Amino acid sequence: MADRTQPRSPGAHAPRAGAPEAYAPEVPRRLDGLVAEAAALAPDRTALVCGADRITYGELDRRVTAAAALGTLLPGTGATVAVASVLHPDFAVAYYAAARAGHVAAVVNPLLREEDLLHVLTLSGARVAFVDAALYERLAGVRDRLPGLEQVVLIGDRPYEGLPALRELTATALGGHAPAETPAGPDDVACVQFTSGTTGRPKAVRLTHRNLTVNADQIALAHRLDGTSVTVNHLPTFHPMHLNSAVRAAATQVLCTGPDPAHAVAAANEHGATHLYSLPVRLARLAADPALDELGLRTVTRIASGGSGLPVAAAAQLTERFGIPVFQGYGLAETSPLTHSDDPDHPVHGSVGRPVPGTECRVVDVESRAVLPAGSVGEVQLRGPQVMRGYLGGPDGTGLEPDGWLTTGDVGRIDDEGRLFLIDRLKDVFKCDNFLVAPSEVELVLGRHPLVREAVVVDLPDEFSGAVAGALIVLDPSATADGTAEHAVADVVAFVNDRLPYYQHIRHARAVEAVPRSGNGKIQRRALREQLIGLLAAA
Template sequence: MTEPGPPPPAVVRGPLPATAERLDGLVRDAARRHPDRVAVRGVSGAVTFGELDRLVSRCARALTRLAGGPGAVIGLTAALDPACAVAYYGIARGGCTVALVNPLLGDDELTRALRVAGPRVLVAPERVAGRLRDLTGRLDGPPAVVTLHQGLSGLMAREEDAAEQVAPPAERACVQFTSGTTGEPKAIVLSHRNLCVNAAQTAQAHGLDTTSVTLNHLPNYHPMHLNSAMCAGAEQVLCTSPDSADAIALANRHRATHYYSLPVRLARLAADPGLGGLALDTVRAVYSGGSALPVAAAEKLSGHFGIPVVQGYGLAETSPLVHCDLPQRSRPGSVGVVVAQTECRVVDVTTRAELRAGEVGEVLVRGPQLMTGYLDGPGPVDADGWFATGDVGRVDEEGYLFLVDRLKDVFKHGNWLVSPTEIERVLLTHPQVADAVVVDGPDEFAGSVAHAYVVVRGDASCASVRDHVNERVAPFQRLRTVTAVAEIPRTATGKIRRREIRDGLLGRPDPRNPSILSTREETAP
C-alpha cells in the first residue's frame, strides 16, 4: 500500500465571496451593483446589466407561459449571441430547466438527446431552427421551436414590463450532455448551486472583476464563460468569426483583459505564418480549455504575445471547472491547481489505492460544483463524494495536475499501460505532421498495439513518420502502422472522436464519414 497522496497545493485559493443562490440571481445581483455597465456585446449590439435583467424577466414570463408553466424543460441552442444569455437566464427565472442542445451533433444523436431531455419548447438561432423542426417530428409530443431573435422577440413583446415575478426554481437548473467522444453522450443534471458556486470559483481562478473585459472566441456560448463573467460583473465581447486575427482585432478594439479560445484554434494560430503581424494590446492572459493544447503551441504564443497562455480542466459533470493553471506561476503542460473548495486525488486504476505525488492513475475530484447525477442514475460518485473523472494523470509536489489521457483511451501492451496522447505528442514533433491521433488495435500476443493516423504536409512518407516516433518512444509505445488521412475527426471543441477512428480500424467504418480511413498505409515489419 502506498502512502496517501500529494500534499496540499503550494498556492491555496482564498475564500469564495457570497454568490447568488439561483442561476438568474447572477444577473439580478449584477444589475443591482452596476446597471449601466455593458454586460454582453455581440454582432447584434450591446446590452447593459440593467437592460439584461429586464429582458430576462420578460423572457421568463413568455417562455414559461409557452411551456405550460414552471417546472418544464426548455431546450436552448447556445449560440454566441446576447439573445442567448437572455434566454438562458430567462428559463431559470421562469422556474424551468434549461437543456443545452448542441446543433453540431448528427441527426440520430440530436434526436436521442431531445428524447432524453424532453423539452416542451426549443429556442434556437434561425440558421438551425428549420433542422430542429424536422427532427422534432420524430418525437412524441414534439416541442414548439422558437427562433432566437424574431420568434423570441415576438413572444417577449406581448409581455408587459410589470413588477418582476420570479417563479420558484426548478429542482434541476440545467440538463447538459457530455461530448460523447468515447461513448454515448450522458445527460447530466446540474443544480442552481452547482452553477452559481462554479461561477464564483471560475471568476476567482481567472481573476475576473468589474474592470475585466472578456473576449470569447468560441463556436458556442459556453455557460462557464457566461456565468463567471456575470458573477464578477465583467463585460463580455463575443467573436463569432472563426478567424483568430478577427478575434485579436476585436480584443484590441474593446480593450479585453481575458482571451478565451479553443486548443484547436490556438494551435492553428501558433502555426499561422501571419502570427508575426499580430499583437494583443491589453489582454493579460490567454485561456484554453476543452481539450489539451500542445505545449509547443502554448509556448510559442506566450513568447510572441508576451503574456501567459494557460489551460484549465473541467468536465460537464463538474459545472465544469475544477482546475486552472496560475498565470503568475504557470507550469507548461499542466492544467493547474484546484479551484476554491475543491479537492483532487489520484488513485491506482486497478486497486483504487491513493497514489503519491508524481505517480500516474485515475483523477478523482470532490467539491460543491459536482453534478447531482445523470438523468438515469447518480453517476460514478463514491460514498465519500469523490467523482471518478475517467481521466488519467499525475499531481506534482505542489498540487499541479498533469493529464495523461482518458481512461477509456489508454490500453495495455503486455503489462505496460500505454497512453495514446503521449505518442501523439511525439508524432507532432515531426516537422511534416500537422495533426495526429493514436488508437489501439488488437494483437494476438501483446493484447493491443498502437496505430496512428496522421495529416501530413508535403511528401512525408508514413514509414518516415513511423520511424521518427519509434526511435523516440519506449518499445511498448511503438507504432504498428501509420496511415495518412485528409483530416482527423473532431468535435466543435477540438476533441478527437476516437470512437469513430477505432471503429474504422476494427473494420466498422462510421457511415457518416466512410472515407476517414481510405488512405495510403505502410505497415511496420
C-alpha cells in the same frame, strides 16, 4: 456584499490538491440571481457585445424577466426548456429566463445532427426548445419523433417563417409584470448539461443552482475577473462557464463568431479586451500561422485555453510572441464545469493547474483504487461544491463515490506543488504486452517531427500483444513535394519508434488530410479508430 467592481486580490490562489481552504462564497442562491445582482450593481455597464449590438446588464436583466414571464409558452414550473448554445445574446436571455421562471434549462449543442439532437431532446424531456434557424432545419426532420416537444422558439438574427422569435416575444412583454417568485431553492436542479459523447452517447448531467453559482464564483476568482474585465469568447458555441463567470464578475463579454483566430485578435484589440478565451485547436492554429508575427494584442493580459489539451509548443510560442501568459484549466460537464485552473499570471505549460477554491483532487490506482502519492500516475477523482447532483435517468453509472468523490475517467498525476498534469482518458489507454500505453504520450513525440502538422494515436487489436498503437497523421504539404505520402509516413514512424520503448511503437499509420473533431474541438478517438481499421482493411 463586497463591491465587486474592485479587482480581486491577486494573492487569492486555489488550494493544493487534497487540502481545500475554507470556501463559503456569498453567491446568489439561484442561477438567475447572477444577472439580477450584476444589474443591481452596474446597470449601465455593457454585459454582452455581439457585432454592432451592445446589451447592458440592466437591459439583460429586463429581457430575462420578460422572457420568464411568457407563461403561455410553458405554464407552471419544473419543466425542461432546451436552449441551443449559439454564440448570441439570445442564448443568455433564454438560459437565465428558464431559471427565473422555475424551469430547468437543457443546454444543447447547436451543431448536433438529427439523431444526436433527437437523443438529447428525448433524454431531457424538453417541452420547449429555443433554437436558431440552422438548428431548426435539422430539428424539423425529427420533430414528428418528439411528441413531448410542444413549442419551438427562434433565437438569433436569422428569421424563419412560421416560428415565433424570442426577441419579438420579449419586446411585447417588456415593461409588464414580473413572473411570480418560484419556489426553486439552491439545491434544486437548474440546468442539464450533456457530456461530450466522445466515448458513447451523451449523458445528461443534472446541475443545481448552487453548483452553477458557486462555480461561477470559483472561475471568476481563478481567472482574476472583475468589473473592469473585458473577455473575448472565441468559441464555436456559447458555454455557460464563460457566461456565468463573466456575469458573476459583472464583466463585459465580447462574442467573436469569426472562425479564424485572427478574428479574435482583432476583436480583442477593438474592444480593449483583458482576457481571450479560445479552444486549443484554434490557438494551435494561431501559433502555426505564418502571419503570427504581423499580429499583436494591445490590451489582453491573459489567454485561456480549455476543452482539451493545448500542445506545450503552441502555448510557449504564443507566450513568446505576445508576451502574455497562456494558461489552461480542467473541468467536466459533471463539475459545472471547472475544477482546476493554472495560475493565469505564471502558468506551467502542460499543466491544468491547481484545484479552484473549495475543491479537492486526488489520483487513485486504476485497479486497487488506493490513493496514490504525488508524482504517481492513476485515475483522477474530484470532490467539491460544483460536483453534479447525478445523471438524468437513474443512479446507475453516476461515477460518484458514497463520500462524494467523482471518478473522472481521466488519467493524470499531481506534482509536489499540487498541479495536475493530465495524460489521457482511461478508456483511451490500452495495454500492449501488459504495458500501459497512453496515446497522448506517443502523440507528443509525433508532434516533434517537422513534417507532422497533427496526429492521433489509437489502439488497434493485435492477436499476440492484445493491442498496438496505430496513427492517423496530417502531413505538412512539403512532405509529399519530392515523393509519396507513404514514404513520408514511414520516415515519421521510424523517427517516433526510435525514441520510444517497443510497446509504444507505432505499428500501423496512414496519412489523412485532416483530423475530424467535434463541434467543441474534441477528438472523436473511437470514430478515428474505426476509420484507421477501415483504411488498413482496404489496403
